[in-house]
Amino acid sequence: AAGVIQSPRHLIKEKRETATLKCYPISRHDTVYWYQQGPGQDPQFLISFYEKMQSDKGSIPDRFSAQQFSDYHSELNMSSLELGDSALYFCASSSWTVKDIWRDTQYFGPGTRLTVL
Amino acid sequence: DQQVKQNSPSLSVQEGRISILNCDYTNSMFDYFLWYKKYPAEGPTFLISISSIKDKNEDGRFTVFLNKSAKHLSLHIVPSQPGDSAVYFCAASRLSTSGTYKYIFGTGTRLKVLA
Numbered sequence: 001a002a003g004v005i006q007s008p009r010h011l012i013k014e015k016r017e018t019a020t021l022k023c024y025p026i027s028r029h030d031t032v033y034w035y036q037q038g039p040g041q042d043p044q045f046l047i048s049f050y051e052k053m054q055s056d057k058g059s060i061p062d063r064f065s066a067q068q069f070s071d072y073h074s075e076l077n078m079s080s081l082e083l084g085d086s087a088l089y090f091c092a093s094s095s096w097t098v099k100d101i102w103r104d105t106q107y108f109g110p111g112t113r114l115t116v117l
Numbered sequence: 118d119q120q121v122k123q124n125s126p127s128l129s130v131q132e133g134r135i136s137i138l139n140c141d142y143t144n145s146m147f148d149y150f151l152w153y154k155k156y157p158a159e160g161p162t163f164l165i166s167i168s169s170i171k172d173k174n175e176d177g178r179f180t181v182f183l184n185k186s187a188k189h190l191s192l193h194i195v196p197s198q199p200g201d202s203a204v205y206f207c208a209a210s211r212l213s214t215s216g217t218y219k220y221i222f223g224t225g226t227r228l229k230v231l232a
Contacts, residue, residue, distance in 0.1 A: 004160070042222040043206070045220060048217050108160035109160045110159050
C-alpha cells in the first residue's frame with residue numbers, strides 16, 4: 001500500500017515569500033499531523049486535523065495555517081517566511097481502526113525540506 | 118522543557134551484538150510509547166510501540182521494555198545488522214483534549230552497526 005506522500009520534496013524560497021506544502025495521507029486514514037524538524041533537533045508537533053477539522057495545535061506560528069480537505073489531503077500554508085523556518089516538514093497520518101480502537105499509530109511521509117534564503 | 122529525552126546522541130555496536138537504546142520521560146500522563154527509525158532524507162519509519170499497560174513488546178529482532186515507575190523505556194535490537202544504522206527516535210503520546218494523540222519526540226540516538 002502507498003505510504004504518506006508529501007510534495008514538494010524540496011523547496012527553496014526567499015524571505016517574506018509564501019510556501020504551500022502538501023500531504024496526501026495513507027488511504028482511509030482520517031487524521032493528519034504536521035511536524036517541523038530543525039537541524040539536529042527532534043520533530044516538533046505543529047498541528048493536526050481529524051475528519052477535516054483542526055484537532056490539536058502545537059508550536060505553530062501565526063504566520064502558518066493549515067487545513068484538511070474533503071479527500072483528507074492536507075496543506076500547510078506558510079507566509080512571511082523567515083530564515084528560521086528552514087527545516088524539514090513532516091506530515092504523518094493515522095486512523096482509528098477496530099483493531100487499535102483506543103490508539104493510533106502515526107505513519108510519516110518522507111518530508112519536505114524547506115530552505116529560506 | 119524536554120519531556121522525552123534520549124541521553125545518548127550516538128551508539129556504536131558490532132554486527133550480531135545487541136543494541137540497546139534508552140529513552141526517559143517526565144510526564145506520567147503519557148500512556149503510549151513508540152520507536153521510530155529515520156534514515157537521512159527520509160521520514161521516520163514506525164518500528165514498534167508499547168502501551169502503558171504492558172512492560173514488554175516484541176516484534177522480531179526488536180523488543181521494547183517499559184519501566185513506568187522509572188519513567189524509562191528501552192529498545193533492544195538483537196542481533197544488530199548494518200542496515201539498522203540510522204537515527205532512532207522514541208516518542209511518547211497521551212490523549213489530548215481534542216481526542217487525538219499528540220506525540221512528543223525524543224532528541225534521537227544515532228546507531229551505527231559496525232560490520
